[in-house]
Amino acid sequence: MLDSTSVQRHDGSTYQRPGIQGSMSVQPQDNAQWEQALTFIAVDRDKRAYSQLFSYFAPRLKAFGLKMFGNEQQAMEMVQDTMLNVWQKARLFDASRGCASTWIFTIARNVRFDMLRKKQSRKDELSADDLFFDGDYPEQEGVDSNEWDLWLLAEKVAPHFAKLPPAQRDVMEKVYLEEKSHQEVSEELAIPLGTVKSRIRLALDRLREAIDDPRS
Amino acid sequence: MIHAVKHHPAQELLEQYIEASLAPELSLAIAAHLDLCPHCQRVKMDLEAEAGAALVNLAEEPATATEWQQMLDFITAQPELAVSMEKRQPFALQIQNSEILLPASLKPLLQNKLKWLNLGGISTAKLAGEDQHNVSLLYIRKDSEVPQHTHLGLEITLVLKGKIYDEAGCYGEGDLLINTPDHTHTPRTMSEDCLCLSVLTAPLKFKKGLTRLLNPLQHLFY
Numbered sequence: 001m002l003d004s005t006s007v008q009r010h011d012g013s014t015y016q017r018p019g020i021q022g023s024m025s026v027q028p029q030d031n032a033q034w035e036q037a038l039t040f041i042a043v044d045r046d047k048r049a050y051s052q053l054f055s056y057f058a059p060r061l062k063a064f065g066l067k068m069f070g071n072e073q074q075a076m077e078m079v080q081d082t083m084l085n086v087w088q089k090a091r092l093f094d095a096s097r098g099c100a101s102t103w104i105f106t107i108a109r110n111v112r113f114d115m116l117r118k119k120q121s122r123k124d125e126l127s128a129d130d131l132f133f134d135g136d137y138p139e140q141e142g143v144d145s146n147e148w149d150l151w152l153l154a155e156k157v158a159p160h161f162a163k164l165p166p167a168q169r170d171v172m173e174k175v176y177l178e179e180k181s182h183q184e185v186s187e188e189l190a191i192p193l194g195t196v197k198s199r200i201r202l203a204l205d206r207l208r209e210a211i212d213d214p215r216s
Numbered sequence: 217m218i219h220a221v222k223h224h225p226a227q228e229l230l231e232q233y234i235e236a237s238l239a240p241e242l243s244l245a246i247a248a249h250l251d252l253c254p255h256c257q258r259v260k261m262d263l264e265a266e267a268g269a270a271l272v273n274l275a276e277e278p279a280t281a282t283e284w285q286q287m288l289d290f291i292t293a294q295p296e297l298a299v300s301m302e303k304r305q306p307f308a309l310q311i312q313n314s315e316i317l318l319p320a321s322l323k324p325l326l327q328n329k330l331k332w333l334n335l336g337g338i339s340t341a342k343l344a345g346e347d348q349h350n351v352s353l354l355y356i357r358k359d360s361e362v363p364q365h366t367h368l369g370l371e372i373t374l375v376l377k378g379k380i381y382d383e384a385g386c387y388g389e390g391d392l393l394i395n396t397p398d399h400t401h402t403p404r405t406m407s408e409d410c411l412c413l414s415v416l417t418a419p420l421k422f423k424k425g426l427t428r429l430l431n432p433l434q435h436l437f438y
Contacts, residue, residue: 047292054288059276066277076279080287088297098261102268109267113236126240126344130324131247135301137257197266201227 034100035093042090054083061108068112081111097136106134160210168203171196221253221390227263230256234263241349244321245372245392245415251304251319252374252390312339312355316377316411325351337405338362340414354412356380361404369417371395373403378410 037053040046058079065075085107093103110128117126164172174185175196182200186193225233225246232238233246250256306317309326318326322343330341330353337360344351354373356362373380373393380387382401387393395401 045296050292051288054291055284057271058284058287059278060271060274062279063274063277064271067274075277076283076287080291083287084291084294087291088294089299091296092299092301094301098265099268101272102261102265105268105271106264108271109234109236113240116236117240126244127324128236130321131240131243132234132236133247133250133304133321135304137251137254137304194269197262 031099031101035095038086038090038093038095038100038103041087042093050087053086057086057104058083061104064108065112074115078108078111078115081115082108085111092134106132157207157211160207163210164203164206168199168206171199172203175200221249221255221388223387223391223393224253224256225249225392225394227259230259231263234260234267239349239417241345241351241415242370242372242417244325244344244351245374245413247321248319248374248376248413249390249392251306251321311353311411312409314409318376322413336360345416350414350416352414354414356403356405356410356412358405358407358409361402363402369397370415372415372417374413374415376411376413378405378408380405380410380412 034053034056037046037049040049041053061079061082062075065078066072069075069078082104086104089107093100110132113128113131117128161169161172170189171185174180174188175182180188182193182196186196189196229238229246233243236243238246250260304320306320307323307326308315308317310316311330312332325343332339332341332355337357339355340352341355342350342352353376356378371394373387373395375387375389375391375393377389380393380403382393382403384401387403393403
């Protein structure tokens, strides 16, 4: 049974969304709660925590599936396979490696890849689990790019750095010269994390264009 | 000193990779590059985090209450799977009389004995692919030149061992070379043999044009 539940959004407004009656009285709203839900599922096979996660993610995964496949049947197949993986492999979720939403996205992406591969009946060894490795890479020892970095910075990047718009330059200096995390910069400048990331990207694009420009 | 990877896929290529929009053979080349490149591993994780945030921000797509309930009941009736997080490890393979460490991504394609085709200083062994997509290993003996060639699609070369040189510079372990149909060069080896993964693929569509497929500066910033 579905009922309509009013949910507080991040921007403070509310919207109506379907929920599954009974188990849906509590509405986890942020990643910490999804992480907790995944832990409960992993440890206790907690169906209540799972159905909350399900009612939040399934309709969004369906939207993602429709965008990717363009048809309802495959979108729903992707939702079911993805959410089944979440239920069966919750133990693999590791909050230290990323958000719950990130983990669920990567599962949906892998499910979609394998669905496409199956549809083309390609029976080679290229499977999503191998192509989109999600675990820890081994530590690379002895990687030393300092020399190259320094040369490149001095010769190529530095002259263009000063020409960046001040807002972008501030963020770039904090991230690359003071070696602060994106999160720290976001807090320090009181701007959203997304803004930090987009300023970095814009600045990198500018630097790249400046460096690529043969006249420079 | 281990060679520091200098030639990386552009962010747009990584974006398409993380959402599985690239041809699988091309994804393989990117996956093998990731095995060798800690910088791009971090970029990949960032891009996936962004994609996860975008998923959460999608407007919900409704289905009937019965449909959702049936799906939920089906799923929660399934048992937990015994799964464990694997650790990615390079593996050793005997190639042309020397043992070479290869990225883990290539392992599934290297289960069978390789059939080498020798052409002068160059040997190739096909790993996978059909039609316009073709994955092979390329072994170039020292002091050899790869003949100039053209192709309809993209040619992506990942250096696995040794070094290769062209007009633009030197490429070592982990470096990607991407060649478009309208861009010819003559790669060659010098004092050491070189093993590469070579992927031929159909042309890709990119917003910013093909010149941006490679980004030699990316590693600086992540």
